[in-house]
Amino acid sequence: MHQAIQTAKSVEEAPLLSTGFLIRVTAAIALLAVLTIAISIGGRWFGARVSLAGNTDSTMPVTLTIGRDTLQLPENTLRFPSQRRSGTSERADLYLAWPQMQGYTKENRDRFDNVAESADLVFLQITQATMSRDMSGRFEPIYSHLIETDPQPFANGMTLHRLRADAGYGDEVLLTAPRKGQPDYVVRCVLPAAAEAATSGDCQRDIKIGRDLSVLYRFSSRHLAEWDHIDAAIAQFVETRLVNHSATSR
Numbered sequence: 001m002h003q004a005i006q007t008a009k010s011v012e013e014a015p016l017l018s019t020g021f022l023i024r025v026t027a028a029i030a031l032l033a034v035l036t037i038a039i040s041i042g043g044r045w046f047g048a049r050v051s052l053a054g055n056t057d058s059t060m061p062v063t064l065t066i067g068r069d070t071l072q073l074p075e076n077t078l079r080f081p082s083q084r085r086s087g088t089s090e091r092a093d094l095y096l097a098w099p100q101m102q103g104y105t106k107e108n109r110d111r112f113d114n115v116a117e118s119a120d121l122v123f124l125q126i127t128q129a130t131m132s133r134d135m136s137g138r139f140e141p142i143y144s145h146l147i148e149t150d151p152q153p154f155a156n157g158m159t160l161h162r163l164r165a166d167a168g169y170g171d172e173v174l175l176t177a178p179r180k181g182q183p184d185y186v187v188r189c190v191l192p193a194a195a196e197a198a199t200s201g202d203c204q205r206d207i208k209i210g211r212d213l214s215v216l217y218r219f220s221s222r223h224l225a226e227w228d229h230i231d232a233a234i235a236q237f238v239e240t241r242l243v244n245h246s247a248t249s250r
Helices: 002-013 019-052 109-113 113-119 219-239
Strands: 060-065 067-076 091-097 120-130 157-161 171-179 182-189 203-209 213-219
Touching: 002 091, 060 120, 067 203, 091 109, 109 113, 113 120, 171 203, 171 219, 182 219, 203 219, 213 219
Parallel strands: none
Antiparallel strands: 060 067, 091 120, 120 213, 157 171, 171 182, 182 203, 203 213
16 A cells, blocks of 8 residues: 555656656757758748849859950859859850840849840850951951842941842841941841840841950840940950950950
């Protein structure tokens, strides 16, 4: 009887929750808290990655050597993450808001993320030149033999030249404009039937920069009225980012 009373008393005095159980519960709560924080941070990071869609608003400089030229470009001007590393590269692909000539930012992200707004972008591809002449320089020796003989006046002081059907340029036309003290401006375009059908890459032209760079750029036909400003702005943008700028000239 006495032993039974002692056993009952021991049971009554025993803690409702053992120390081991409390430790396990505390550890589980801590683990849940850590997981919650991780999910929250990870969710914000993933959400940011999705919203950026490969873009970055970082303006950290990237130094790229292409051929005999070295450029220092902000990260947010480079289209592809694989090119946002300093070193030797075959090319650099850029996109810039026009007319600001700026890369991706939170303020202008609609232009980069929304296809409907992309007509206000210019796209550049910078490579080592493989031809001795740029597009203006190729007009007389090449394009003049591929165009039809009836040029037509076009807007903004330009002349429209239709390329022969057998030239291999499809629906493209050639637009030219005189420039004081320089060869004629030359650009190839696919002109849309209606202004609202214009895309971000209707027109393309290439120019030579630095020691040995070819800069191919594309822009919307909506901005043909600004052809001279676009050409000058692109040349200035690339030239001012040449590390060997002082040793080069156009």
